[in-house]
Amino acid sequence: MAAAPNSTVRRLSGPPGTLGLYAKAALPLIPGASMLPFVAGAGGKLPRTTLTLDGVRTDRDQLASYDRVCGFTLRDELPSTFVHVQAFPLHMALMTDGAFPFGAVGLVHLRNRITQFRPLRADETYDLRVHTMPVQPHAKGKTFTIVSEARVGDELVWQDASTMLRRGKGSKDAERPKPQGGPAPSELPFVALWKLGEDLGRRYGAVSGDRNPIHMHAYSAKLLGFPRAIAHGMWTKARCLAALESTLPDAYTVDVTFKRPILLPGKVAFAAEDGRFAVRNRKDDTKIHLEGTVTAA
Known part of the structure; x- marks a missing residue:
């Protein structure tokens, strides 16, 4: 699977635990903590890192609970937004890495675009890849987009782009929606x-x-x-x-x-x-x- 151009690929052996990642995300709120090398938020450019997680399997109980909370019919095809849930721990791992320029707390989710190229079945195993796109100017600060892909073998079946806003000094030259x-x-x-x-x-x-x-x-x-x-x-x-x-x-x-x-x-x-x-x-x-x-x- 293709990674972001010129990026470093990190292969994960399992999905990161989000509870620990949220604790790590809160560290920049402590005065001076963002100066520590393992804490995100010290500024600079986005790291050119692609996280990969192969062999993702669907937990049927989790899927059923997700369907009930969101109002989907219980069936063997995954809602396209459920695959986003599977990619979310990788998003958090990227944003809490010490090389990440922004603290995760306070980021605003502006937009999400998902393309489902075909339905994923609950009995299929797929591979996830997640990376960030370059920072863009915005009228209310800066934005960046996290791109996620799911593949079954060499087949791209799902793609997701989540655009996040880091509030701050805006740019008059930012493209208007x-x-x-x-x-x-x-x-x-x-x-x-x-x-x-x-x-x-x-x-x-x-x-x-x-x-x-x-x-x-x-x-x-x-x-x-x-x-x-x-x-x-x-x-x-x-x-x-x-x-x-x-x-x-x-x-x-x-x-x-x-x-x-x-x-x-x-x-x-x-x-x-x-x-x-x-x-x-x-x-x-x-x-x-x-x-x-x-x-x-």
Whole structure:
């Protein structure tokens, strides 16, 4: 499998444990800790490292729990967002490496694009590769993208690009996002009202390994600047795909932009039409939490 150009390849013998990685991610919050060589956040360029994990197998119990939390039908094909969950520990391993220029705490997930070239079956074994793309200027700081790939043998079956924002001094020359064609997200027809419980972040965190404190409890979220815990962006994307599940082709690209956090507990409106969808404030359609598109690949 191809790695990032001119990168160093590190082959992992197993998936990294996310609990330990979150503890490591919190180290830059300690004054002066970012100067230590094993702590991320000292600045500089992104390391040109590709992490690889071969022979990934699906835990059927984890898959069933994930399907239930996100609203998918229980079946033998993996939701495309479930493969992101399998790649997530590699994301964390990259972002908590001592050579990484930004601390993981405080990064904002702006966008996620997944292409499923064909469905992955739960009984298939696949290989993962993860690397970062170069830092880009942004109006509110800097962004970088983590690219993940899944292959069965030599066949590329799945690809994911997660774009993260590091807040800071913005650039006037940063490229502005281009508006999508068609109706605005606020004009898409209403489909369903979703009631989200206070424990949603803990439930999703248990099956995904994403235990960022902003999702776990109101108290820990307040320590990081939020009035209450917020829903995971990737849960919200998965819930949208679950709502569209019966209409998805075997090969597709689903591209979403995360606009504003969803406070827990809460209620949000799901709207969709002709391959476009949005999650909106239930009382004000102009307040968009997520907007996205699904196109045949």
